[in-house]
Amino acid sequence: MSQQELSSAIGEALPYLRRYARSLTGNQTSGDNYAAATLEAVLSDRSTVDQCSDPKTGLFAVFHGIWVTTGAPAEIDPEGPDAKAQERLAKLTAGSREALLLHTVEGFDFARVGEIMEVGADEAQHLVEIARREMADAVSGRVLIIEDEAIIAMDLESIVTDLGHRVTGVARTREGARKLAGSDVPDLILSDIQLADNSSGVDAVNDILGELGSRPVIFITAFPERLLTGERAEPAFLIAKPYSEDQVRSAVSQAMFFSSTETLRA
Structure with a gap:
């Protein structure tokens, strides 16, 4: 080449x-x-x-x-939320979180995960299985879903609940999201980009973070590359549409590890 x-x-x-x-x-x-x-x-x-x-x-x-x-x-x-996150991460099996993200979010098959991590394909699969178990047991919290499509919202709610988290509500608009967040403070926000009233999920999230302070956010978009340019403040966690259940589960588990709140159990 x-x-x-x-x-x-x-x-x-x-x-x-x-x-x-x-x-x-x-x-x-x-x-x-x-x-x-x-x-x-x-x-x-x-x-x-x-x-x-x-x-x-x-x-x-x-x-x-x-x-x-x-x-x-x-x-x-050492006194901040990132340090607490690193304490939780240190308890995970080495390499398991990386393998999980590479396979479920980035879409590499086990053979290529193995190439990247210099392990065999079977070992890569084993690490993914370990990560799913360990991360599912590590942290639980409250999740606000901002999504205007009812079927997608129901699907996300089911996935999040199955992970052991509590959904505080589902908002379809920017204003609805702000009100829900104020009435039941979330540990994590899972948000679409385009909402029912043509408002922006990004603006809704910024409203909430401005009022409640920093907390992890996962954005869902059909065009992830548009939010990964490095030209402005961008999300740490991003899922592309159409998403798979594994992608959502992995992203939610990862984001919960970096929650800045004190309400999570570890």
């Missing part, structure tokens, strides 16, 4: 690497710093990418090599 072809392939994969990195760190800035370090590593030595089955897998493999040598996002406040 020529340098130009590689650059094009890397460019197409970069938004998804950002999403993965942000999901691991729970933070846009930390995630993007890891993505930038990955690009620098590829520019200086493309051998890892060339050895993998395709450029996207190779890009994630380079990232994984950097990630496993650092262990945690830098500059964590």
Whole structure:
């Protein structure tokens, strides 16, 4: 593959690497710093990418090599919510969370998850199974769903409830979301981008965060690449439509680990 072809392939994969990195760190800035370090590593030595089955897998493999040598996002406040999240994450089996995200959210099959993590496909599958069990038992909380399509809202509510969380309500509009959040404060917000009254789910979330303070948010959109440009404040957790149940379950479990509230049990 020529340098130009590689650059094009890397460019197409970069938004998804950002999403993965942000999901691991729970933070846009930390995630993007890891993505930038990955690009620098590829520019200086493309051998890892060339050895993998395709450029996207190779890009994630380079990232994984950097990630496993650092262990945690830098500059964590020992008294802040990120430190509490890292305490919870430290209790998980090594590599399980990464395998879960790579498979369920990023869509890599077990063989490519194995390539990225330098394990066999069977081991990659085993790590995913472990992660599902451990994360399901680790944290529970309250979830506000902002979604104007009734069938999708019902589906999301079912998935969230099945994970052991309590749904505080389902809002179809920006104003409805603000009122629901004020009456029953959520630990996590799961929001569509476009709402019933043509208002924005992003604006609804910003209203809530402005009133209640920081808490994890998962956005659902048919065009995730439009929210992963690095040009403005962007979500750490993002699901593409059409989504799978596994994607929602994984994203919710990840986001709950980074909750800034004190209401979660760990």
